[in-house]
Amino acid sequence: MDNFVGKIEQLTSRMGMEAYIYLGIAILGIFFLIHIYSSRQVKKKLRETIDTHIHVFQKTFELSNDALMVLSDNFHVIYANQSAVDLLVLEDDFLDKPLNPMPQIKRKREWEPLDICIEGKSEKEQKGVRKYPSSLLKNTKQKELPINLFIDTVPQAMQTYTIISMHDLTAVHQTAGMEYKHRLTSLPNQLQAQKDFPMLYSKVHVENKKIALMLLHFDNFTRLRSIVGYEQSDNIIIKFSRYLKNIVSELNISVYHTFDNHFLLTVSNMETLEQIEVLAREIQLKIASAYKLDDANLHLTVSIGISVYPDSGTTRQLLDHCYKALEKAQNGGDGHVELFIPAKNKNKFDELTLHNDMQAALDKGEFEVYYQPIVNAQTQEIVSAEALIRWIHPTLGFIPPDIFIGLMEKTGFIIKLGQYILEEVLKQLRRWQLFKFKQIGISVNVSMVEIATGEFVQHVKERLEYHKIDPALIKFEITEGLAMQNEGETEKYFYDLKKLGVSILLDDFGTGYTSFTYLKKFPADIVKIDKTLIDYIVENEDDRRIVKAMIDLGHNLGMKIVVEGVENKEMVKILNGFGCDYIQGYYFSKPLPVFEFQQLLREK
16 A cells, blocks of 8 residues: 555656646546446345335235225226236226226115215215225126225325225125025025015015915935935935925915925915915825836825914914924824814913923922822722822913923923922822821823933932832833834833832823734833723723723733723723723722822721
8 A cells, every 4th residue: 555655646746736636536536436336236226126025015915805906096007906807807908097987886875986986075084994895896797796895095295096995795695695595405494484574474464365384394204314315315305395496486485495304385375275275285296296216106295284374373473383283284194284273273371381481380389299099990999099290370270281291291391390290209108108198009100201311210219219118109101102102212211110119001002002012022010091992881892892802911911900081880890890900080089189189098
């Protein structure tokens, strides 16, 4: 460096002051050139960085399912991602060109161009992001699409830019619509039916015609499915749904696929009950026609329950009455049609009211156990009794057991009631022991609903041990028909009960599923012959032969025989002659409250 400075000094000493000036200018020029070069490099670098960021943002926006678009203040397209291109059906050369034609937006009731939405109707509306949910878009192809619309403006020095975001709701609406359609047939489901009912019912006020609900149920469909398979049974449902759709096109009827093999029809143009029943029969004939499966013909039947306004009650009750009618139709056999008419189903007890009052009735002691004596046929001495439940409602009064027992079985409340009855019987037997009453056996009715819990046997064992009651004093009665519906399971449970030392009594024998094989296998100690079989034994010889044969059969299988429903001395004489073991009926006593029964027990 010293050498370089020395050379400069030598040069300047020769050239004088002017050399200093020129040298300074040269150095400044060099620095200026260096600065120019550096500035260009920085700007180039900055421009490359900005371009990279813009490219990244564009890629990001392209991934969005929402339509994103930037417009200039004269509505030229500055940017639009692919979703916007697809939604608005933009041409290939849309950039830097105005939107033409302008998309239409329906925010409330009227259509208006997008540019009007952007400009807004007031300064207040233009502030911040403007949101227009649940709008409709009409694109350049005149296709109407549901959207959520968002608009914002970005003021700059030279002009104002508008940012638009549109969220396509088509898929959302389609998914929401499926909530109201049946998965298999795409028919409207029960949710849709409940939404449609108010409109249907409003027709009552403007049309002088009947409104009917028809509930259709394929008979034995579970068995059919096990035979032909899941796919073929679905095909049957689909084929039937197509037939119902054809009915819709011909008549003023709405069709709903409510459950697996249930269809609901709402009919609003019928003038008579006869027309409605004729339609039901036509549907049955259609489905009864052979359904071809390979080389086999499947003959199908449907049970139909019908409720009609105003014949079946108020519109509010129509659906409930329709289900009641279907239940009765199914109980009547395959292919049965039942029309709900209150005169045929008249009682003062509302099932919903009774169901709601059951728990309170149990808590408040409204249920009471009555006892009907069972006597030795030869000596007429009381040897046992049947425990029968009675419900004395505080406002409705006496409620017949055939009204509330079936309802309890359907709702499962029969389990609590059964536990209550058993507890009351065991406590009563314990009291009779303490007060030195004659020890007699008590028959307690049991429902298959109770047994099917799998806890019934253990519960009986625990309560017998707790009250210190001899198991031989307890007899469990089960209706023959219920026992035979699930023969294997019933047999197992009742053998477990017999291990406890209790007796098994087969009730209502001869009314339903009577089979010598079942009777031989079933672990019953006593058979109770139903009242309906002895009503005419005094005057009808055939009935006498049947009853005698059943008594002999029971004795040959080692069982005792009880005959219920005995109402006169002539019946008693005939049954004694047949060798009947025990008799129960009004001839000896009606069911009595415990205090009256105790008095009768002392007398006998």
